[in-house]
Amino acid sequence: MTTIIAFIFMFGLLVFVHELGHLIFAKRAGMLAREFAIGFGPKIFSTKKNETLYTIRLLPIGGYVRVAGEDPEIIEIKPGHHIGLEFNGGGKVNKIIVNNKSKHPNARVIEVEKADLEHQLVIEGYEVDEDEKLFFEVEPTADFVMDEKETQIAPYNRQFASKTLPQRAMQLFAGPMMNFILAIVIFFLLGLFQGVPVDKSQLGKLVEGGPAAQSGLHQGDEVVKVDGQSVDTWTEFVKIVQKNPSTQLDVTVRRDQNTVTIPVQTNEVEANGETIGQIGVYRPVEKSFTKTFAYGFTETYELTKLILVNLSKLVTGELSINNLSGPVGIYDATGQVVQQSWQIYTKWIALLSINLGIINLLPLPALDGGRLLFVGVEAVRGKPIDPQKEGIVHFIGFALLMLLMIVVTWNDIQRLFL
Structure with a gap:
């Protein structure tokens, strides 16, 4: 777990x-970010804030931000389509009902002759069985309503x-x-x-039960020599230990102004396809x-x-x-x-x-x-x-x-x- x-x-x-x-950076540039998703596949959680739908999806293999214009727009209004229009207080279209218009009795139903929802933001058409051509201005943040799901339109300047x-x-x-x-x-x-x-020839924290701890080495010991070979840095000390798996090494350390030599039996571990020695000591820190x-x-x-x-x-x-x-x-x-x-x-x-x-x-x-x-x-x-x-x-x-x-x-x- x-x-x-x-x-x-x-x-x-x-x-x-x-x-x-x-x-x-999509929002800073004025792009319309339709969805912010973690994961792919079916939705297991979703919530919408401002213009963006935030989702968590089933498959943990990545995520995406869906920006208007990066993918083909799903909904397209063509000449001859019958759509319903709802309006805001200023008389501009704020909802375009694509289907199920009967569920929107207050919508004004028209037959489309021309629709430009990217640049001019207008819809031209006729009411059913009427000859008078009508022009409607569309709100830049208007929504398509298809299968009772709302999708915000994407004017070109938001793509x-x-x-x-x-x-x-x-x-x-x-x-x-x-x-x-x-x-x-x-x-x-x-x-x-x-x-x-830091790259000092000093012992950092010791792994409990590791070879270094069992042999009597202490955190803070300054390593002077290993098997008679002088050591000045942590890197030098590690190289010697790693080159000697399953080997007893005589480690000479300086502790409280005294110098002592302690035998340590290295472990044998696999790392990056090769066998190396370890004694269970972390690098010193400052x-x-x-x-x-x-x-x-x-x-x-x-x-x-x-x-x-x-x-x-x-x-x-x-x-x-x-x-x-x-x-x-x-x-x-x-x-x-x-x-x-x-x-x-x-x-x-x-x-x-x-x-x-x-x-x-x-x-x-x-x-x-x-x-x-x-x-x-x-x-x-x-x-x-x-x-x-x-x-x-x-x-x-x-x-x-x-x-x-x-x-x-x-x-x-x-x-x-x-």
């Missing part, structure tokens, strides 16, 4: 922060395509940006609570606001570099697709980190947030990076690519991503259960 709660919280936080970035290139690019970039900001904030808060890791502030940025930067290196190895073939993890693998890993400590779980969230930001910036169709690429091409060409062609590219890209997700999930299942 703990793992389930931890996974749901982590997934919800990462997707919420990402989509919140898209939503904030994604109507905005400037910088506004569109920023709306697309804002999601990944927020993931990086979340990681920075997480590391900053960790630094405030537990201190900032508490400093200046260092804490910098820590949020430096740790995010270092993890970003690490992820980019691994991505490059996937491209060159040094890493196989079998090394990728999907939701099942991430769920299993979350269960493992939750059992260790809340600090490690929190760092795990930050790592996944950075990973989500980077993946979404890749120039692949259907991802934010792919859509940013189209904006960049438009900037170079001086005109947009045909929306239908762009839509087809993103649809194919999304289908391929879903196929990759299935393959990765199947690999996770085989690795964990078969």
Whole structure:
């Protein structure tokens, strides 16, 4: 149950922060954000505030902000259609009844001759069995009513395509940006609570029952030598320990002005496909606001570099697709980190947030990076690519991503259960 709660919280936080970035900059640019969704598939919760429908959906494989103009509008009024019109106090149309007009006895029913709901915001037509042509001004925030569900119209100035290139690019970039900001904030808060890791040859917190604690080493001991080899930094100390799995090491430490040598038997663990030694000691930390502030940025930067290196190895073939993890693998890993400590779980969230930001910036169709690429091409060409062609590219890209997700999930299942 703990793992389930931890996974749901982590997934919800990462997707919420990402989509919140898209939503904030869509609204700042004046775009009509129709829906803010966490998850895909059937709705399990929804509520509408102002113009936006906020939903939680069944499948935990992402989320989206649906902005007017990014997808084809579902409802279209064509000449010859019979529609009902309701009006506000100023005489402008504020509801367009598409069907079930009998449920709206006060609506004025007309046959449409022309409807422009993007630019001029007018409807022209005739009342049934009348010859006089009528003109109706439409409120910019008017609603279609179809099957008794209301959908706000989208004048062109509220659509994604109507905005400037910088506004569109920023709306697309804002999601990944927020993931990086979340990681920075997480590391900053960790630094405030537990201190900032430093590269001193000193022992930090010891794992209860670990080899270091059992051998008699203490937190705060300054490591001088390991098996006669001088040690000046934490990095040097870790390298020696990791190179000696299942080995007894003589660790010389300085404690209370005294120097003592203590034998420590290392454990043997698997990490990144190789066997390394561990003794159950955390890195030493210091508490400093200046260092804490910098820590949020430096740790995010270092993890970003690490992820980019691994991505490059996937491209060159040094890493196989079998090394990728999907939701099942991430769920299993979350269960493992939750059992260790809340600090490690929190760092795990930050790592996944950075990973989500980077993946979404890749120039692949259907991802934010792919859509940013189209904006960049438009900037170079001086005109947009045909929306239908762009839509087809993103649809194919999304289908391929879903196929990759299935393959990765199947690999996770085989690795964990078969």
